Amino acid sequence: MSVSADSTLSEAIEHIRQIGHRAETIYYLYVLDQQRHLVGVISMRDLILSPSDELIKNVMYDQIVSVYTDTDQEEVARVIQNYDLLAVPVLTKDKKMRGIVTFDDVMDVLEEEATEDLISFAGVPKSSAEGEELSVFKTAxxxxxxxxxxxxxxxxxxxxxxxxxxxxxxxxxxxxxxxxxxxxxxxxxxxxxxxxxxxxxxxxxxxxxxxxxxxxxxxxxxxxxxxxxxxxxxxxxxxxxxxxxxxxxxxxxxxxxxxxxxxxxxxxxxxxxxxxxxxxxxxxxxxxxxxxxxxxxxxxxxxxxxxxx
The missing domain is CATH 1.10.357.20 (SLC41 divalent cation transporters, integral membrane domain)
Incomplete structure (x- = not known):
């Protein structure tokens, strides 16, 4: 979910009440400018505990940890792990926000990569790790x-x-x-x-x-x-x-x-x-x-x- 830097915290909370049911998860609010460039982020904790009449731009963090749309999924997993994040924003090269990757998504990636490496350790082809159904002949x-x-x-x-x-x-x-x-x-x-x-x-x-x-x-x-x-x-x-x-x-x-x-x-x-x-x-x-x-x-x-x- 995203908000404007000039909004107050009370307006942001009301915004969440109105459209929050459409979001899969709400860990952070991402602050975007008019061109949808990511300029800051605010956690739900700060949103709730800060004064309701405070402006978003005065509370948000502008030192943002993010990844790009072409970042390898294992690298994304490492970013979330290293910074203890619940979600990380995904940006284009011109800093426009395209979405987020959540902790749940990372768990799926880590499980997939661990399975792939385990299969590879036995010298078995990669397709076996990916769960691809092969005939007896193709397997051989x-x-x-x-x-x-x-x-x-x-x-x-x-x-x-x-x-x-x-x-x-x-x-x-x-x-x-x-x-x-x-x-x-x-x-x-x-x-x-x-x-x-x-x-x-x-x-x-x-x-x-x-x-x-x-x-x-x-x-x-x-x-x-x-x-x-x-x-x-x-x-x-x-x-x-x-x-x-x-x-x-x-x-x-x-x-x-x-x-x-x-x-x-x-x-x-x-x-x-x-x-x-x-x-x-x-x-x-x-x-x-x-x-x-x-x-x-x-x-x-x-x-x-x-x-x-």
Whole structure:
């Protein structure tokens, strides 16, 4: 609802009584000039508590938080969230008011975006997040390219194991710890990915905040890796595992966790710079990349200490 800056508060209240039933919500009164340019806003609280003979222009706020008609819906949601607003006015480029976006509208947007990101994290096509009804054939066609890509990436990981076949045949016990190495790296990388994608979505163009996220993930990776490596080493020694084998596995876990944290944070940042949805670089892709890194670290350490195993 809108009023003139030269109206009194009592006139504004009477205006609300006459046409308020047509409005979906009444959180604020927006003050417009004769050309429908937005010049101020007054909350219902100020309208009720201020003297009835006071002019609107003496009570209104002229420092207005607003969005434009071409503003992305996620950005609109962030504006309402950051400024704790119940509604935000929508303007054209020449500052003419076209409508409002309410808190209820934002909740719908956030639910939609959260669903879309969750589906994307699983490597599922976007249409599934949008609730589009697809036939069995179309569903298979949309998902098959991603699965084929992951199969070829998995073949590369398998080829990596083949490169270190001699090492693996020399010490068969090394194969026992492969699932633990790649599983731990995948878990850490996926966690770092989730945190980074969240910060990308919540940031308001702040490069410093994203830089802090990378530093935090790297630091936490170092701490988690160190603690995990020490606990694993002590556990393997207690279980009477070969000292050097215990050392190899523990060092591999430490370095894998460190690298997984960095990769999980950096990959979505790189994709975001390339204007590619960072949610695409989620679970399956991050896990496959980290599997390769973890195995490479594991076998390089094992090969370097092979004479002691």
């Amino acid at each position: 066609i949309k998902r098959t390219p991603w699965i084929i890509l992951l199969i070829f990436m998995g073949m590369l990981v398998g080829g990596l194991i083949g490169v270190f076949e001699d090492t693996l045949q020399s010490v068969l016990a090394l194969s026992v710890f492969i699932p633990m190495i790649i599983g731990t790296g995948g878990n850490v990388g996926t966690q770092a990915l989730a945190v980074t994608v969240r910060d990308i979505n919540l940031k308001a163009g702040s490069k410093e905040k994203i830089g802090d996220t990378v530093k935090k993930e790297f630091g936490s990776g170092l701490i988690i890796g160190l603690i995990s490596g020490i606990i694993l080493f002590v556990t393997l020694i207690i279980l009477q595992t070969n000292f050097y084998l215990s050392l190899v596995v523990s060092l591999a876990i430490f370095l894998t966790i460190c690298f997984s944290s960095v990769v999980g944070a950096m990959v979505p940042l790189i994709l975001n710079k390339l204007n590619i949805d960072p949610a695409v670089a989620s679970g399956p892709f991050i896990s496959t990349i980290i599997d390769a890194i973890g195995l490479l670290i594991y076998f390089i350490i094992a090969t370097s200490l092979l004479d002691y195993l």
